[in-house]
Amino acid sequence: MDDYEPYVFKKVKSITFGVFSPKAIKKMATAKIVTPELYDKEGYPVDGGLMDTRLGVIDPGLKCKTDGKKLKDCPGHFGYIELARPVIHIKFINVIYTLLKCTCRECGRVLIPKNRIDKNMKLLDQINQEQGLTARRLMVKEIVTALKTSNKCPYCNARQHKISLEKPTTFLENDKRISPIEIRSRMEKVTDDDLLIFGINPKSVRPEWMVLTVLPIPPVTIRPSITLESGERSEDDLTHKLGDIVRINQRLFENINAGAPEIIIEDLWDLLQYHITTFFDNEVSQLPPARHKSGQPLKTITSRIKSKEGRIRHNLAGKRTNFSSRTVISPDPMIHLNEVGVPRIVAMKLTVPERINDWNFAYLKKFVERGPSEYPGANYIVRPDGKKKKITEETKEQVLEELEPGYFVERHLLDGDIAIFNRQPSLHRMSMMCHKVKVLPGKTFRLNPAVCHPYNADFDGDEMNLHIPQTEEARAEAETLMIVQTQLISPRYGLSVIGCIQDAISGNYLLTKREDLTREQAIDLLAAVGIDDFSVLRKKDKYSGNEIFSALLPKDFDFKGKTLKGNPVVIKDGQIKEGFMDRANLGEERGLMLRTIHKRYGADQTIEILRRIFLLGAIYLQRRGFTTAVSDTDLPELARGKIEEILSKAEAAVEELIQSYRDKTLEAFPGRTLQETLELKILEILNKARNMSGEIVQEYSDKSSHTIIMADSGARGNFLNLAQMAAVVGQQAMRGKRIEKGYRERTLSCFERGDLSPRAHGFVRSGFKKGLAPHEFFFMGITGRDSLMDTALRTPKSGYLYRRLANAMQDLKIEYDETVRDAARKIIQFSYGEDAIDVSRSEKGHINVRRIIEKVCG
């Protein structure tokens, strides 16, 4: 290939849309199609048939007669057929209808008097701008109908008739059919100036072109046939349709030439119209879709383009890629936050092209020597002319010989290579982040659990995708803009999306609360998180957890904050002076301490500190041992009695309420009915009872139990969850009300009609440990199903909203003058968000002036 010039890029500057004139169709065509036959006896394409080799080739080995190129090199060429009789283009039917209605049948002028045109043009242009072209044409129609005082043309005084459209393609004038020939000749009469009124640009379309006299035949390359296993050829839907058109067209020709009766010709003409209509659009209403022999409708041009699976959204706006992989993910707190563990077998399939020069020749040669089956090797070499060559055991010698500077070696992935990691649904930009490759044994992708949150990933079988950028530009861009630490702060609300989770939180919580660690333990922990300079620990026998934790912080770090429960946390000169760590300072979306570190020391240091903090928590927890047990939910007899009492009292109170409701002594709240008042009061009593039971559970449960530790540190769960397990689940509510539907006047068939008691309306008195009574189980089933329904219905709705938002706003960008503008450079905002602050560089959308003042004023 001599014309291979890799660094010359041609850019498309603009695309103009228009309609082909019959002349243009003939001019661009390479072949006139005259026969519906496809192949001759030998299986070669017939000349003048639909698979004519002048239209391009789809068989390997054949050469295109037009440009002499082979399969894959020949882009394909158009052909045409001469239609025996003109046929209306279905997609322009409404335009033709408007034109017929609004122009004179004799002289072709618009049925608006000259003096009115200017005035109306203004109105039309305005409508065009506000509501679009379709609205404009409707308006022209309206104007003409409004002006039709007499049925005479204001220019030539010819009488006008009533024109109607009998869907899909027949026009009637005074209930008599107008033939496409007649329509075409009328279209020809419409002047260029008049077309402007209809919002039609005469430079791009003449209305007579909307009535087809020649039909372009698309190149074979867009309708390739496939060879079935049996060796039989199966043609594309479009080829089938074109075959029908050509066949009927030929028959029409023959009949006309033979002077057949008008009826036969009309029938064939209609049939031709039908075939051409369905060729363009097989989903026209009032028209039976053309079908395969099997009865499934043909997929013709319109359905190829439109909707989600169509060309535009499926192939053009969304693309497929090579150099990507997908597998199950699993956690690994030992790797960095910005690393991804890649299985070796994946690393041996994905490659990075590296260009050979004098300095790396020997280095890259080694990869080729090792070949595709030994890690780290290489799979392909690329010659300077762009030809790819596979490295195999057989070709290895030859390839090695050939290798010289200028060649590319596609070598296996190495540690530190740039990769883009992604989990669907990719709802925000943190769903695709750049990681550095770490090749590991095993068969799953490994990621640090701290980055689960931005991906919204867990490890219950989730799979993720990995992409390897192939050019230096792509790698540079990924590394500077997409690497994990650049994405720490969410552009949605200006807080960290990455932080400690679960064990890391409870681990640090326990550690920073401990006072009595031996020196051995302290050094063991620090070594485990990668600190080997133990001078940070002063020599003594006992260490507190805070001292160990402080070893991870920068030496000049000052911070004042609060724990989840509001206790003060004070850090001075990198030492925790007061308080302990929990989710308020470590967790994602809060992580106030982390946020301060980020602001002061930058992203790179933050993720390093975060990684160590995370690891410290996890390792400490591992050394200490941490588990939850059923016994965590054990309650002493006394507490159980108290809860029982509270619940009984509540039930009695409800019973009383119901009684007073029945006696009509209950007083209604203002603006509410009696029944609503009752419901509200009952809910209040029951919720109070549940909360009181919760307090008792909290009071009597073992403070050192692991479940409580998790709740206290904010790692997972809360007291309500514990109370639900230990004591009472509580009221099941649907839409803020007790459960009321089911059978007539009762919720389940085991209750009496009209029973208003808590148990009959979804109050679950048992705890999860004790187990639910059958009716309670059903109530939980009801609410559980309700929430399932909600999620199932919500997902597509929010997905569509998201798609619309993204589509409407994707072109908005900040210009160099700080304005927000769209693609047409129209100003949307003069200053982004009124102050031009990037949310992902702010703290919750603001500049933290308090910190500045503190810094200045001390």
Next chain:
Amino acid sequence: MTEALFKEYEKLLPKRIIEDIKEALPKGTGAAKVKKVLELALEEYLQSKVDPGESVGLISAESIGEPSTQMTLNTFHFAGVAEMNVTTGLPRIIEILDGRKDLKTPMMEIHLKSPFNKGKDIRIIAESIKETTLKEVIDEISINIAESTIELTLLAEKLKVLKLTPAQIIKVLEKSLKGYAVRQSDDRILMKAKGKEDNLNEIYKSKEKIKDIYIKGVKGISHVLPVKRDEEFVIITAGSNLKDILTLEYVDDKTTSTNNIHEIASVLGVEAARQSIINEVFRVIENQGLNVDVRHIMLVADTMCVNGTVKGITRYGVVSEKSSVLARASFETSIKHIINASLVGEVDELTSVVENVMLNQPIPVGTGLPGLVTKVKR
């Protein structure tokens, strides 16, 4: 001294930051320290600014689209009145961003001028705002076939509350229903059909029609509920009619609002509508316990309002106004856009994102925006 300093920085820093500093600054801070604070704030502000080329539109779309998966679908009953629902969560967001004209639950919050906002005559005012139709003041409605009259029995009590007299009702009836002679007898109103007496069908129809005749109050307000909020009494209504409510003398026209954005746009203008979109969306998102920066909602509201009218984010609204054919076609109704483009001979200049994705070209946002300028030797 410090005042002058603040003045100086007013041009450099956004108002909000200056105000924050003023508020957080301890009293009696010296001018030197104030200057230092302002300098540092300016430095941090400049560092926090957006980069040119940043694709802020998409970020806003993501910031609203992503949390919307976590919103509820339920509508909630308001304060226990069954007829007064509030659409919240995802359906409400969709409703606002669609730019719909008919809301599922139109609502108003009417603030009153002093002394009414302290609770004076609150019930009477509320009742008077509510739209009353005839069926609410009549106890019974019947047809006397023999006389071909419609007989209405009035609710005397209700009339008293509404300060209406039977004579007024007769007037209304005469005005709105032609062809009947209306007169009063005791607490009843008799309507005798004039002319064709035998046309029972007509009378039947009239009887049904009568029920919905508007008598009093503000049209469109179907329910009212006076509520005490902090120290103030406000009236919450189901149904909305901003234009008429604002003309009432006791209504505080500065704080009264409706949730119907189109109404606000037509009564108070686009800028008010834009602010109302921001408020409404922000409130829903906040109620759901989600965290989205206002800037994103602002940008959405601005895209909806740029042209001077409120346009929804739909194929008929904002998307239909894009300059690029391919961008429009890639959204919905692709074929329609292509056909129309061919009629006008439209030229796609490839200035937005999707077209360039389609053509495998660099997109004109972010790092795709800048080009290199270099002198080439000829």
